Amino acid sequence: MENNGKGLSIAGLVLGIVAIVLAWFTMINIIALIAAIIGLVCAVKGKQAATAAGAPTGLATAGLVLSIIGLVLAAIGFLSCTLCIVCVGGTAGLMGL
Amino acid sequence: MFPYFEIFGKTVGSYAMASVAGMAVCVLVACRMGRSYKIAFEDILLKMVYIGIGLIVGGHALYGVTHLPRLWELLTHLPDYTFKDAISVVVTCFGGMVFYGGFLGGMAGFALNVRKEQGEQKRVLWDIFAVVIPLFHTFGRIGCFLGGCCYGKESSWGFIVYNNTLQPEINGVVRIPVQLIEAACNFCIFLFLFILFKKNMQRGKLLFYYMLIYPVARFILEFFRGDAIRGFLWGLSTSQWISILLFLVGLYQLLWKSGKAQDVFRIKKTE
Numbered sequence: 001m002e003n004n005g006k007g008l009s010i011a012g013l014v015l016g017i018v019a020i021v022l023a024w025f026t027m028i029n030i031i032a033l034i035a036a037i038i039g040l041v042c043a044v045k046g047k048q049a050a051t052a053a054g055a056p057t058g059l060a061t062a063g064l065v066l067s068i069i070g071l072v073l074a075a076i077g078f079l080s081c082t083l084c085i086v087c088v089g090g091t092a093g094l095m096g097l
Numbered sequence: 098m099f100p101y102f103e104i105f106g107k108t109v110g111s112y113a114m115a116s117v118a119g120m121a122v123c124v125l126v127a128c129r130m131g132r133s134y135k136i137a138f139e140d141i142l143l144k145m146v147y148i149g150i151g152l153i154v155g156g157h158a159l160y161g162v163t164h165l166p167r168l169w170e171l172l173t174h175l176p177d178y179t180f181k182d183a184i185s186v187v188v189t190c191f192g193g194m195v196f197y198g199g200f201l202g203g204m205a206g207f208a209l210n211v212r213k214e215q216g217e218q219k220r221v222l223w224d225i226f227a228v229v230i231p232l233f234h235t236f237g238r239i240g241c242f243l244g245g246c247c248y249g250k251e252s253s254w255g256f257i258v259y260n261n262t263l264q265p266e267i268n269g270v271v272r273i274p275v276q277l278i279e280a281a282c283n284f285c286i287f288l289f290l291f292i293l294f295k296k297n298m299q300r301g302k303l304l305f306y307y308m309l310i311y312p313v314a315r316f317i318l319e320f321f322r323g324d325a326i327r328g329f330l331w332g333l334s335t336s337q338w339i340s341i342l343l344f345l346v347g348l349y350q351l352l353w354k355s356g357k358a359q360d361v362f363r364i365k366k367t368e
Contacts, residue, residue: 024107037146037150040142040143040146041143041146044139044142044143047139064139064142068142072117072121075113075116075117075120075149076109076110076113076117077113079110079113079116079117080101080108080109080112080113
């Protein structure tokens with residue numbers, strides 16, 4: 001079977017879309033972050049395979065772009081939570097809790 | 098200072114925005130640096146993902162280590178806690194991030210990614226890693242300043258924190274802007290390493306130079322920090338102990354591995 005990276009590219013595209021959607025929900029940012037990372041890896045590998053096979057790379061590029069957008073949105077949400085926890089932890093520490 | 102702001106009705110942390118901006122700038126700088134060595138954008142992106150995963154895992158893990166007494170208290174008195182309280186303690190203990198944990202984790206992730214690379218290419222990649230770390234940290238510290246964490250001691254000069262809704266007890270006090278000082282130090286380290294990289298000097302050793310310079314700055318700046326949530330051991334903070342360790346590793350790698358220390362010992366022996 002010819003490996004032109006189509007499966008990986010589709011996986012990257014789908015995971016990128018999932019990451020963008022989930023990134024808007026505060027408590028499940030971590031899932032969006034994981035989806036974006038896996039999507040990014042799939043899209044990159046898919047693009048490399050497509051380039052090597054001489055196949056079109058449009059699908060992989062779309063997956064790559066969507067995964068990057070998902071990653072940025074998920075990282076912003078995830079790191080916002082991190083700061084919040086640091087500050088709450090700090091306050092609790094100062095209060096001796 | 099300005100821990101949060103609203104975009105399209107969604108509350109966004111300024112620390113998060115600064116960190117993500119830092120990541121984006123790092124990817125662009127790394128791509129620019131790698132272009133001369135024919136390293137593709139996708140490769141750089143993949144490496145950054147590995148660094149990012151290591152950074153998040155390492156940063157949170159070391160933050161947990163600085164909260165060992167609370168975790169130990171949880172473990173030894175587990176029956177006294179409700180499930181919700183226990184989860185709350187675990188989230189509080191592992192929720193934050195420590196830079197050195199992120200650095201070590203990022204380094205581990207990067208090492209995992211470049212393990213199959215060989216020769217000059219591997220040295221170039223490690224040098225790119227060494228250059229972008231202080232650049233990212235510059236943005237991170239600006240984010241800390243905006244977010245109101247990692248603040249400095251009370252002082253007669255500096256900035257007044259006046260709008261920190263997350264930690265209201267730190268408001269209204271003039272504090273040393275230690276985050277901005279550290280950001281400036283990091284930017285200077287970045288420039289220094291970037292110039293060395295561009296001039297093709299000290300190839301493959303830039304990480305050890307970073308490990309020599311940054312820990313010294315961090316060790317000194319830790320004395321001017323006012324936040325109480327860092328772990329302490331024998332009068333020094335966790336970060337100061339790690340600084341000492343990293344400095345020694347950097348010194349060993351630069352002197353011993355390059356043969357300079359061996360030369361000195363050899364000369365002494367022959368004398």
